[in-house]
Amino acid sequence: MPAISQPHHRRRRTVRLLAAAAGLATAGALAAALPSSAAPAEAGKPGKLPSRYQDVQLLSFNDLHGNLEPPSGSSGRVTELQADGTSKTIDAGGVEYLATHLRDARAGNKYSITAAGGDMVGASPLISGLFHDEPTIEALNKLDLDVTSVGNHEFDEGAKELGRLQNGGCHPTAGCYTDEEFEGADFPYLAANVLNEKTNKPILKPYWVWKKDGIKVGFIGVTLEDTPGVVSAEGVKGLKFKDEVETINKYARVLQAQGVKSIVALIHEGGAPASGAYNYNCDSPGAGDGISGPIVDIAKNITPQVDALVTGHTHAAYACTINDPAGNPRTVTSAASFGRLYTDTTLTYDRWTGDIARTSVKSANHVVTRTVAKAPDMTELISRWNTLAAPIGNRAIGYISADIPSTGTESPMGDLIADAQLAYGKTLDPETDLALMNPGGVRAGLTYAQKGTEGDGVVTYAEGFTVQPFSNTVNLQDFTGAQLIQVLKEQVSGSNAASPKILQPSSGLTYTLDLTKTGADRIVVDSVKLNGTALDPTATYRVATNSFLAGGGDGITTLGQGTNDLVGTDDLAALEQYLTANSSATSPIAPPATNRITIVQ
Incomplete structure (x- = not known):
């Protein structure tokens, strides 16, 4: 290079x-x-040099x-x-x-x-x-x-x-x-x-x-x-x-x-x-x-x-x-x-x-308060680029009933994205079992009340882009149950011991995170279940992640060791498909309950 x-x-x-x-x-x-x-x-006098400081x-x-x-x-x-x-x-x-x-x-x-x-x-x-x-x-x-x-x-x-x-x-x-x-x-x-x-x-x-x-x-x-x-x-x-x-x-x-x-x-x-x-x-x-x-x-x-x-x-x-x-x-x-x-x-x-x-x-x-005058050259710049982006950005892709925030160890927005990737994964392979989303890839939440003409509760493509701007693909891989337990442990150990990177789980995956303990012990292994059934260490599970995680990103290296890879569309398209299929103006989607990870502290 x-x-x-x-x-x-x-x-x-x-x-x-x-x-x-x-x-x-x-x-x-x-x-x-x-x-x-x-x-x-002395400074300030004709012909004199500046002061020392x-x-x-x-x-x-x-x-x-x-x-x-x-x-x-x-x-x-x-x-x-x-x-x-x-x-x-x-x-x-x-x-x-x-x-x-x-x-x-x-x-x-x-x-x-x-x-x-x-x-x-x-x-x-x-x-x-x-x-x-x-x-x-x-x-x-x-x-x-x-x-x-x-x-x-x-x-x-x-x-x-x-x-x-x-x-x-x-x-x-x-x-x-x-x-x-x-x-x-x-x-x-x-x-x-x-x-x-x-x-x-x-x-x-x-x-x-x-x-x-x-x-x-x-x-x-x-x-x-x-x-x-x-x-x-x-x-x-x-x-x-x-x-x-x-x-x-x-x-x-x-x-x-x-x-x-x-x-x-x-x-x-x-x-x-x-x-x-x-x-x-x-x-x-x-x-x-x-x-x-x-x-x-x-x-x-x-x-x-x-x-x-x-x-x-x-x-x-x-x-x-x-x-x-x-x-x-x-x-x-x-x-x-x-x-x-x-x-x-x-x-x-x-x-x-x-x-x-x-x-x-x-x-x-x-x-940087918003009570001062706007800089006219920046207003012109924003207006010019917004005009170019408007035909794409203003398109409605879904409807929400309330704010869907991106904050918290388990966030409503993170859960929603994981659910969208699980649903998309099932369109590629009906045997897809679960999805995991990296927290750093959830760049924002969705806000119910919006200024302008779009209307409250409307989710535009521009808002979706703000949430997921990386253009990662949604990938499917096979893992054993033992590997998935290791994945959960890597969230809170090794390079992530000091600053855990808690993966956002799709619906059906539940476990307990015990913050009174340290390192990998924070994952209560016996609590890890899929649709109410304990993971079988020897069984094979089909998992959807984005391409960043599929490469072992965020220090979760086991996610880079999956088999039977299948690469799908980009993650924003998966979110759009999910919102379009599961929400309407009369039946907006509600924020997920964030009850998939039980936190002990």
């Missing part, structure tokens, strides 16, 4: 770079050239997932802690509002950088996903995004398609969607730890340096090492993913050798704060005491040469500090997901040393 070529910067970016280059001839450039022992003269604004967000329009339901709200200890929810998100908030935040800040922590695209709503996320890249260009790391979802369609998003060109099979050829991203995607298996080199730039008036800030971008475990095998074919800490430390040394002392790591891996409120203080009582998860160990081991970490992947909100290996506090942030928050971090740059004065770093998350 060839490396992805570097982005070509078009006119808007060129103008910005020329302006920055012109600034290098100013007093700011002279200040950067001063020896560390030389004190710059300069605040640099870093605006960041992560996990946008193509949510150009305001996300609905719980996906479009954030929780805010109040001074009296209560909490309230706030409607948030939508690029029309995100653009206004970012532009307002930049106002008056001469030194401002906008960065992102990956998953800008992938698992996107119809308005973006239908067009292979070209609309989102166009929106990010208009947002003046400077740089982003890759996330795991940037590999949903493989490295070649990621290269097209970076560099432009028409889609190889869908062609061009408009009269103008897609230009690609004006900003660099960074993929320091994603290597071509043949060349052993990064497929994209590993780092990028922002420069203005002699100030230099380096950015290193990585995604989680376990990307192959959460992306289809086809999406990561020909690639290998290296350790996040080792990679960041390696390129921090490279940047230091180039004279870049101020460094920010963009890491598509994250943590879990103790509270879901965006303004929760995860440093109380001490640094990082209120956050757990993979980012904690990563942060503790990244070289002190890195001054701040912008993270993502877990869709959580936090702005806290975690001590670096030298024991010094370092800022670690994440802005939830779907464009509901942005983080504003002040990096105080020391012109004498070229480094960030860590003691002066301040960071906070801010809500």
Whole structure:
């Protein structure tokens, strides 16, 4: 697999770079050239050099997932802690509002950088996903995004398609969607730890340096090492993913050798704060005491040469500090997901040393409220792409009697999808016994009350696409009863021991999950039944899953060992068929009862 070529910067970016280059001839450039022992003269007077310290604004967000329009339901709200200890929810998100908030935040800040922590695209709503996320890249260009790391979802369609998003060109099979050829991203995607298996080199730039008036800030971008475990095998074919800490430390040394002392790591891996409120203080009582998860160990081991970490992947909100290996506090942030928050971090740059004065770093998350004016250019963008998507997206595919949420260990939406895949599996092979759905593939729920003209309870193709945007196929495989017991155990053991990936079961499969125990023991084997009968370890069962699980995804490797494979249609088509067959305007489908997994805790 060839490396992805570097982005070509078009006119808007060129103008910005020329302006920055012109600034290098100013007093700011002279200040950067001063020896560390030389004190710059007083700032603000004619002919004088800048002062020693300069605040640099870093605006960041992560996990946008193509949510150009305001996300609905719980996906479009954030929780805010109040001074009296209560909490309230706030409607948030939508690029029309995100653009206004970012532009307002930049106002008056001469030194401002906008960065992102990956998953800008992938698992996107119809308005973006239908067009292979070209609309989102166009929106990010208009947002003046400077740089982003890759996330795991940037590999949903493989490295070649990621290269097209970076560099432009028409889609190889869908062609061009408009009269103008897609230009690609004006900003660099960074993929320091994603290597071509043949060349052993990064497929994209590993780092990028922002420069203005002699100030230099380096950015290193990585995604989680376990990307192959959460992306289809086809999406990561020909690639290998290296350790996040080792990679960041390696390129921090490279940047230091180039004279870049101020460094920010963009890491598509994250943590879990103790509270879901965006303004929760995860440093109380001490640094990082209120956050757990993979980012904690990563942060503790990244070289002190890195001054701040912008993270993502877990869709959580936090702005806290975690001590670096030298024991010094370092800022670690994440802005939830779907464009509901942005983080504003002040990096105080020391012109004498070229480094960030860590003691002066301040960071906070801010809500992308919907009470501000919409950005007209984003409104135009959304309207233009919605016009193209409308003939497909507005088609009714079913009817529901109430909200069908996607939250919970066993979710109503997950059960509904599993039931749809079981029903579809039976059309391929009447001997199909059950279906299992991965929780990460359930991207949203279905909302009963809708604004607009579609009517309450109507499920459109666009809504279905938002729920299942991956275009996985529904596959049938044979497993023994013993293998199915092992599958259930792998949900809560091995790589899933710390963060279980509970498969959503189709109707008829029941068992008990005992959360008072640890590892595989959390599955009560004697409780596992199919249609009221205990599984026979030696019997053969026909199982429907999507192609991601059929490849052993989510660390459930036994699902990749089935036999007698049969590949069917895509999973969204299976859901549409089920809704069409089982619901109508006068007889809508009700949310499943979520009583298939009995939880002991």
